[in-house]
Amino acid sequence: MPEEWVEQIINQVNTLEKLENYIDVSDGEREAIKTLKTRWGASPYFVSLMDRHDPDCPIRKQVIPSMKEQCNEYGMENYLVWKENREVDSDRPDSIARQYHDRIAFNVVQTCGIYCRHCFRKELVVDQDLQLRFNTDEGLAWVNEHPEIRDVLITGGDPLLLSDNKLEYLIARLREIAHVEVIRIGTRLPVVLPHRITEGLKKAIGGCHKVPVWINTQCNHPKEITEKTAKAVYDLLSCGINVGNQAVLLKGINDDVNTFRKLHQELLRIRIRPYYVFYCEPAPGIDHFRTPVEKGAELIRDAIRGHTTGMAQPIYVLATNIGKIPLMPDYYIVDKNEKEFTLRNYKGEITRTPNIP
Numbered sequence: 001m002p003e004e005w006v007e008q009i010i011n012q013v014n015t016l017e018k019l020e021n022y023i024d025v026s027d028g029e030r031e032a033i034k035t036l037k038t039r040w041g042a043s044p045y046f047v048s049l050m051d052r053h054d055p056d057c058p059i060r061k062q063v064i065p066s067m068k069e070q071c072n073e074y075g076m077e078n079y080l081v082w083k084e085n086r087e088v089d090s091d092r093p094d095s096i097a098r099q100y101h102d103r104i105a106f107n108v109v110q111t112c113g114i115y116c117r118h119c120f121r122k123e124l125v126v127d128q129d130l131q132l133r134f135n136t137d138e139g140l141a142w143v144n145e146h147p148e149i150r151d152v153l154i155t156g157g158d159p160l161l162l163s164d165n166k167l168e169y170l171i172a173r174l175r176e177i178a179h180v181e182v183i184r185i186g187t188r189l190p191v192v193l194p195h196r197i198t199e200g201l202k203k204a205i206g207g208c209h210k211v212p213v214w215i216n217t218q219c220n221h222p223k224e225i226t227e228k229t230a231k232a233v234y235d236l237l238s239c240g241i242n243v244g245n246q247a248v249l250l251k252g253i254n255d256d257v258n259t260f261r262k263l264h265q266e267l268l269r270i271r272i273r274p275y276y277v278f279y280c281e282p283a284p285g286i287d288h289f290r291t292p293v294e295k296g297a298e299l300i301r302d303a304i305r306g307h308t309t310g311m312a313q314p315i316y317v318l319a320t321n322i323g324k325i326p327l328m329p330d331y332y333i334v335d336k337n338e339k340e341f342t343l344r345n346y347k348g349e350i351t352r353t354p355n356i357p
């Protein structure tokens, strides 16, 4: 008998026939599934969270292809190659993406527990136009030879799809490298397949070690949060793994004040610390998910800062080829002179503080 999470992967909902067991598929969804040559699908668990009748359901929109994916006014061709500087400096294995001096993204797998329609790695993971070779031992050797790398972010695809044994090997090898101080894993599985957080996984990657493991997951809408995810997060924390969130700002899904606030409050309620909200990157074929750039900053101003605890406040960033650029609201400083700053709070009230030279 395979483990429950493996069964969920085997039974991934990725055909029209399977999807029809869960929802009343709309004409638009049906056309896109039949027409577009694109990899799509999610675990039966995640699909069961869909609204049967509403095609605007935030989970349906993240999972089911749309004819809108054919429009590409703003997306960049070869986006990922540009973003990960793959043409400019090519002395690295395919598995290593680098933008910073002290840390890298280490790609270990190309499959996911959900093929997000808004994925910025779409060309690699969803459309599979970009061919890269991810070899774990080659990546490990590269990290070993680069003493300036103190922080390794394991990503993919979704790294938690690796078996417990492979993860244990990968984490153990990284922990043997003297200059690696922090290991991070980017994974959507705590949200789209919480069954993956098993005793075996906790043994493989958890425990009290000198080199900690941090997980950042991706949850974009409060509807994605269930008691199963809450339990999975608790299990991770209880074996010493911190859990953060990296949401993507998505038009019509989480770009209104109420949803945005509720998402971040609910994340905290289940012990996930909001880390980033990403602007939806200019990858090709995802125009329909993109808001104006300022939108995320406005939402932090109007939905989070002052309206709820600062613990729930993520940093809003635009991920680029030269790193992540914070785009935070700039309403706080009204005026500044030699003597003092004039400051504004979330309600529009004004206060002053001395300007120290």
Ligand SMILES: *Cc1c(COP(=O)(O)O)cnc(C)c1O
Residues within 6 Å of the ligand: 097, 098, 099, 100, 103, 104, 105, 153, 324
């Ligand atoms: C996002 C990213 C990182 C990690 O950035 P943090 O701001 O430290 O979370 C590292 N390397 C690459 C290539 C990245 O895209």
Ligand code: SF4
Residues within 6 Å of the ligand: 111, 112, 113, 114, 115, 116, 118, 119, 120, 121, 122, 125, 126, 156, 157, 158, 188
């Ligand atoms: S889980 Fe991550 S890598 Fe996979 S499709 Fe979604 S956004 Fe892309």
